[in-house]
Amino acid sequence: MTEPAIELRGITKSYGKKPVLAGLDLSVPHGSVVGLLGVNGSGKTTLMKCALGLIRPQAGQARLLGEPSWTLSAAAKARIGYVPQVVNLYPWMKVRHLLEYTAAFYPNWNDDLVARLTKEWDIPRDDRIGPLSVGQLQKVAIVLALGHEPDLLILDEPAASLDPVARRQFLQEIISLAEPGRRTVLFSTHITSDLERVADRVAILKSGRVTWHGLLDDLKEQTHVNLEESFLEMHNV
Amino acid sequence: MLSSAYTQVALTYLRRCRSSGIRMLLAIAWGAMLAVGATAMAFSREPLVLLIASFITFIGIVDHVKEQFARWDAQLVPGYRRAHLTIAAVAILFLAVLLPAMAARLAGLQPIGLVAIAVSLLGAVLWCELQFTGLSWMLCSVFFVANASSRSIGQTITEMASGQLDPQAAILFAIGIAMVSVGAFKLLRLDEKMPQPRLSEMFGAGRSAGTQNAAEQMAEGRFGCWVNQWKCPYLDRRMAALADHARRADTSTWSAIRRWQTQGAASWWKLCLLIFAIFFAMQFFLSRSGLHNPTTLATFYLFIMPAAMSTGMWRLRITAMPFEMLLPADRATYLRQMIAALGLLHFQFWAAFVTATIPCVLLAAQPPLPLADLATILLGSALAQVGVFGVSIWLVTHRSQVLFTIVIIVVAGVTGGAGSFAVSSCLSGHPWHAGYKVLIATGLFSIIGIGSIYAAYRRWLVADFD
Numbered sequence: 001m002t003e004p005a006i007e008l009r010g011i012t013k014s015y016g017k018k019p020v021l022a023g024l025d026l027s028v029p030h031g032s033v034v035g036l037l038g039v040n041g042s043g044k045t046t047l048m049k050c051a052l053g054l055i056r057p058q059a060g061q062a063r064l065l066g067e068p069s070w071t072l073s074a075a076a077k078a079r080i081g082y083v084p085q086v087v088n089l090y091p092w093m094k095v096r097h098l099l100e101y102t103a104a105f106y107p108n109w110n111d112d113l114v115a116r117l118t119k120e121w122d123i124p125r126d127d128r129i130g131p132l133s134v135g136q137l138q139k140v141a142i143v144l145a146l147g148h149e150p151d152l153l154i155l156d157e158p159a160a161s162l163d164p165v166a167r168r169q170f171l172q173e174i175i176s177l178a179e180p181g182r183r184t185v186l187f188s189t190h191i192t193s194d195l196e197r198v199a200d201r202v203a204i205l206k207s208g209r210v211t212w213h214g215l216l217d218d219l220k221e222q223t224h225v226n227l228e229e230s231f232l233e234m235h236n237v
Numbered sequence: 238m239l240s241s242a243y244t245q246v247a248l249t250y251l252r253r254c255r256s257s258g259i260r261m262l263l264a265i266a267w268g269a270m271l272a273v274g275a276t277a278m279a280f281s282r283e284p285l286v287l288l289i290a291s292f293i294t295f296i297g298i299v300d301h302v303k304e305q306f307a308r309w310d311a312q313l314v315p316g317y318r319r320a321h322l323t324i325a326a327v328a329i330l331f332l333a334v335l336l337p338a339m340a341a342r343l344a345g346l347q348p349i350g351l352v353a354i355a356v357s358l359l360g361a362v363l364w365c366e367l368q369f370t371g372l373s374w375m376l377c378s379v380f381f382v383a384n385a386s387s388r389s390i391g392q393t394i395t396e397m398a399s400g401q402l403d404p405q406a407a408i409l410f411a412i413g414i415a416m417v418s419v420g421a422f423k424l425l426r427l428d429e430k431m432p433q434p435r436l437s438e439m440f441g442a443g444r445s446a447g448t449q450n451a452a453e454q455m456a457e458g459r460f461g462c463w464v465n466q467w468k469c470p471y472l473d474r475r476m477a478a479l480a481d482h483a484r485r486a487d488t489s490t491w492s493a494i495r496r497w498q499t500q501g502a503a504s505w506w507k508l509c510l511l512i513f514a515i516f517f518a519m520q521f522f523l524s525r526s527g528l529h530n531p532t533t534l535a536t537f538y539l540f541i542m543p544a545a546m547s548t549g550m551w552r553l554r555i556t557a558m559p560f561e562m563l564l565p566a567d568r569a570t571y572l573r574q575m576i577a578a579l580g581l582l583h584f585q586f587w588a589a590f591v592t593a594t595i596p597c598v599l600l601a602a603q604p605p606l607p608l609a610d611l612a613t614i615l616l617g618s619a620l621a622q623v624g625v626f627g628v629s630i631w632l633v634t635h636r637s638q639v640l641f642t643i644v645i646i647v648v649a650g651v652t653g654g655a656g657s658f659a660v661s662s663c664l665s666g667h668p669w670h671a672g673y674k675v676l677i678a679t680g681l682f683s684i685i686g687i688g689s690i691y692a693a694y695r696r697w698l699v700a701d702f703d
Contacts, residue, residue: 049701053568054563073567074565077564077566088557089557089560090557093476097476101479104480105566106565
């Protein structure tokens with residue numbers, strides 16, 4: 001039996017005295033598209049960063065693509081794409097410089113895909129990173145994450161700063177990339193309609209734990225309402 | 238009472254100080270320094286401590302006020318500007334005028350001298366904070382360092398503070414008031430797209446995406462467009478080289494290190510040329526006024542500037558670390574190579590200063606600098622760089638704004654101290670072998686630096702990247 005793409009067991013993380021994740025468990029099977037839902041401050045970003053080995057949990061085990069997250073090998077990292085919520089890159093580089101620089105790290109960088117996306121998404125290749133708007137910066141980060149056609153994509157509110165056109169294009173890209181079960185995608189969002197459009201599974205985070213995780217259709221069947229109403233019910237709203 | 242806008246604004250100063258233990262200790266230390274300085278001035282007519290303490294406090298206050306004004310609240314919240322300006326004006330009036338005047342009165346002197354120096358210091362701080370920050374701070378520190386070793390300047394300050402140079406003090410006071418007025422005018426024009434990051438933000442903390450810094454703003458202007466066009470072919474070549482290094486990383490250790498040199502675009506030989514030009518101009522003007530020896534200036538350059546520039550480069554490095562951490566390289570390899578890349582950069586800065594300043598010294602120093610002294614200065618400054626690099630890299634692993642400030646103080650203090658030591662040991666008519674003290678001191682410091690580099694590496698291995 002193959003190991004899940006993401007395996008989190010008993011993850012606990014606090015910032016000072018404030019607990020964010022409290023013994024969280026989550027297992028994301030290969031080829032699935034999982035939407036992560038939770039109110040502000042529920043720990044979605046912390047969960048993703050623990051999974052990626054960017055921050056170290058105080059307890060529990062995090063594994064990614066069969067390896068411990070904290071000591072990911074170069075080969076495993078070459079199979080991962082990540083879009084952070086706050087994008088910090090090199091402000092003095094031009095967009096095309098950053099694309100060329102990042103491409104040099106990956107043996108299977110898809111120049112055609114990157115060229116197509118930058119054209120379709122109107123990304124100014126000759127502009128410097130520093131003065132880009134938040135939305136443009138997010139588009140660049142998405143292209144950087146997709147350029148090497150990763151097996152696992154982790155996206156932290158990737159569409160939050162995109163305009164409606166860019167959001168639609170981005171979702172279509174995710175759908176085509178994930179089809180048919182070729183890649184694993186974990187993404188957080190507050191826009192439930194996006195999640196319903198793209199995800200086949202949903203994980204709901206509350207009080208530092210995953211309170212519901214399963215197929216999206218199962219959730220709808222159980223609750224007989226749409227995803228947004230289910231989410232609100234779970235939070236007693 | 239507590240709900241008054243003025244009280245709430247005043248409390249922001251106190252809350253800023255008490256939000257962490259170290260910060261509170263620093264605030265108490267500054268307060269104590271001010272009190273001791275004022276007392277020392279009153280009893281022994283020694284103005285230096287008071288002026289240094291005032292200078293540091295001015296930086297803190299202006300930094301705080303700048304942060305308060307460079308936000309949307311300043312434009313939209315009714316009464317916001319009035320309350321903030323009033324409290325800032327009261328604090329500055331106390332520190333720049335009342336405190337020096339009281340200290341001078343207690344010492345039985347005319348207050349104009351000390352007040353003039355304090356006001357001009359405030360003007361200098363405002364200018365540096367609100368103009369082209371990086372360049373201003375660099376020029377200001379170089380000027381300060383160049384003059385610190387001059388007895389004439391020190392004597393002038395003491396004489397002015399003692400009331401012996403009142404006409405000159407009045408002129409300095411007028412200049413100081415003019416600088417403060419310009420600074421206040423610029424402060425009022427700040428908006429949320431502040432033209433300059435605060436000092437702490439220069440090192441990455443809290444700088445939001447899309448915020449422009451001075452270089453970015455300049456690049457959008459007409460002059461900036463011309464500079465950009467001029468820079469563009471170089472930037473393209475540099476980026477192509479960087480990408481080449483990334484491709485060759487598996488087969489070449491040199492490339493594996495060079496691929497992480499992503500901290501900015503600066504041509505090494507252009508840097509040398511710039512340093513040479515600044516150094517030559519400064520030593521020309523200062524030597525004409527008989528204020529210093531070119532060797533003194535070169536020594537301070539070699540000790541302080543490479544460390545200061547290298548520490549400044551952490552800004553870009555720190556913000557991009559999470560991105561770099563997920564590029565295909567395991568954590569330990571990335572950290573080793575990244576630290577090596579920064580060390581190499583530090584060495585490149587030092588080599589640039591050596592290349593630019595030493596020929597000037599050899600040509601201009603009178604009497605000529607003995608080769609043994611030159612060797613001591615070169616070796617001593619190289620060893621000091623190892624120490625500073627290690628200590629600063631270790632402090633930066635803690636990723637706290639307070640520690641960033643401490644990094645700057647450590648860099649300035651340690652290298653400045655080592656530089657003074659080198660100058661006094663080598664260049665004051667001592668026999669040539671007196672320089673061994675410099676080498677022992679900087680050698681010990683370099684050993685501490687090597688230990689700190691190892692400690693920093695171990696700490697980064699378990700540190701969060703977020």
